[in-house]
Amino acid sequence: MTKGHETRDAILDIALAKASQVGLGALSIGELAKEAGMSKSGLFAHFESKENLQLEVMKSAAQRFIEQIVTPALRSPRGEPRVRALFEGWFRWAKDAKLPGGCLFIAAATELDDQPGPLRDYLVSSQRDWLATFAHAAKIAVDEKHFRADLDADKFARRVYSIFLAYHHFARLLRMRDAETQARDEFESLLAESRV
Amino acid sequence: MTKGHETRDAILDIALAKASQVGLGALSIGELAKEAGMSKSGLFAHFESKENLQLEVMKSAAQRFIEQIVTPALRSPRGEPRVRALFEGWFRWAKDAKLPGGCLFIAAATELDDQPGPLRDYLVSSQRDWLATFAHAAKIAVDEKHFRADLDADKFARRVYSIFLAYHHFARLLRMRDAETQARDEFESLLAESRV
Numbered sequence: 001m002t003k004g005h006e007t008r009d010a011i012l013d014i015a016l017a018k019a020s021q022v023g024l025g026a027l028s029i030g031e032l033a034k035e036a037g038m039s040k041s042g043l044f045a046h047f048e049s050k051e052n053l054q055l056e057v058m059k060s061a062a063q064r065f066i067e068q069i070v071t072p073a074l075r076s077p078r079g080e081p082r083v084r085a086l087f088e089g090w091f092r093w094a095k096d097a098k099l100p101g102g103c104l105f106i107a108a109a110t111e112l113d114d115q116p117g118p119l120r121d122y123l124v125s126s127q128r129d130w131l132a133t134f135a136h137a138a139k140i141a142v143d144e145k146h147f148r149a150d151l152d153a154d155k156f157a158r159r160v161y162s163i164f165l166a167y168h169h170f171a172r173l174l175r176m177r178d179a180e181t182q183a184r185d186e187f188e189s190l191l192a193e194s195r196v
Numbered sequence: 197m198t199k200g201h202e203t204r205d206a207i208l209d210i211a212l213a214k215a216s217q218v219g220l221g222a223l224s225i226g227e228l229a230k231e232a233g234m235s236k237s238g239l240f241a242h243f244e245s246k247e248n249l250q251l252e253v254m255k256s257a258a259q260r261f262i263e264q265i266v267t268p269a270l271r272s273p274r275g276e277p278r279v280r281a282l283f284e285g286w287f288r289w290a291k292d293a294k295l296p297g298g299c300l301f302i303a304a305a306t307e308l309d310d311q312p313g314p315l316r317d318y319l320v321s322s323q324r325d326w327l328a329t330f331a332h333a334a335k336i337a338v339d340e341k342h343f344r345a346d347l348d349a350d351k352f353a354r355r356v357y358s359i360f361l362a363y364h365h366f367a368r369l370l371r372m373r374d375a376e377t378q379a380r381d382e383f384e385s386l387l388a389e390s391r392v
Binding site for chain 2: 020021022023025026100101102106107109110111112113114115120123124127128155158159161162163165166168169170172173174182186
């Protein structure tokens with residue numbers, strides 16, 4: 001890895017942590033430059049524009065999510081164990097030390113839903129990928145006869161997603177101590193309903 | 197109503213619509229003044245600071261929510277009909293013409309979860325009120341013997357909330373056409389599970 005890449009990755013790490021807390025829109029190139037110990041023009045040389053910086057932050061989050069959460073889960077045995085591994089990964093993600101403000105994608109969702117453009121498009125496509133990954137794991141669980149043959153895998157994926165959105169809201173905003181326990185209980189009920 | 201109050205309410209309406217789209221943090225006193233056809237100092241005279249403007253916008257949203265959604269629902273018959281009316285009201289709220297960017301509280305949740313202060317405190321307390329209102333309606337449905345005696349009303353309220361968070365996410369960000377149908381199906385399943 002070249003020195004330029006290292007610097008770029010270091011800036012992205014700082015920006016990612018910041019964006020998880022204050023949102024992508026509130027990222028400031030000036031403040032980031034200060035935190036990274038660089039000049040503003042030096043930071044511009046790496047990212048060209050604030051819009052591009054925001055997009056690179058989101059891409060780096062998506063890459064991290066795939067490496068840390070999706071890929072390891074896909075190594076779990078096919079069927080319910082893999083579905084569980086994806087769900088467990090989500091909690092790890094929400095507690096990732098690189099994301100002190102929680103899931104960047106959930107924060108970006110309400111920030112970007114009314115802002116057409118490449119940033120919103122990228123978020124939508126990565127969200128669709130994630131739902132599809134979850135639905136695909138549920139379909140395999142049907143093939144493995146862990147789940148009912150008539151299970152609607154897309155609906156299953158969306159229900160798991162709703163459990164996670166609620167967990168994020170209740171844990172992060174309302175600081176409910178039992179948010180994770182309740183999310184796990186709901187997931188277990190959903191699995192119980194889905195089994196053969 | 198005095199002229200000063202009318203002007204203030206008109207500014208709050210513009211700010212509310214804006215905040216639902218871009219977030220409370222991105223509200224700009226300069227831009228608002230332009231849209232309201234006022235001077236920046238005129239707008240400052242009404243709100244004193246950006247922080248205060250943000251708080252007033254949230255308070256005005258909460259007041260509108262109570263008037264338009266909660267109060268009418270509390271006039272519905274006790275029990276399941278009232279629970280239904282609260283749920284229906286939520287969809288009306290999400291489609292309120294005064295909130296072109298959807299529910300302000302959901303947008304504010306991820307924006308403010310890491311920002312301690314009066315704005316976050318106000319949001320948390322209004323969210324807790326709303327969950328308590330929903331839980332109370334569920335408890336009454338237990339008393340009326342519409343719902344099971346062993347129903348956990350707080351958990352019920354949180355499950356309805358999670359259905360709504362998912363609806364907001366799938367409809368607004370992912371533009372899924374069946375987001376509302378799916379939310380209604382999930383609510384009906386939850387009611388079916390909850391009945392005596």
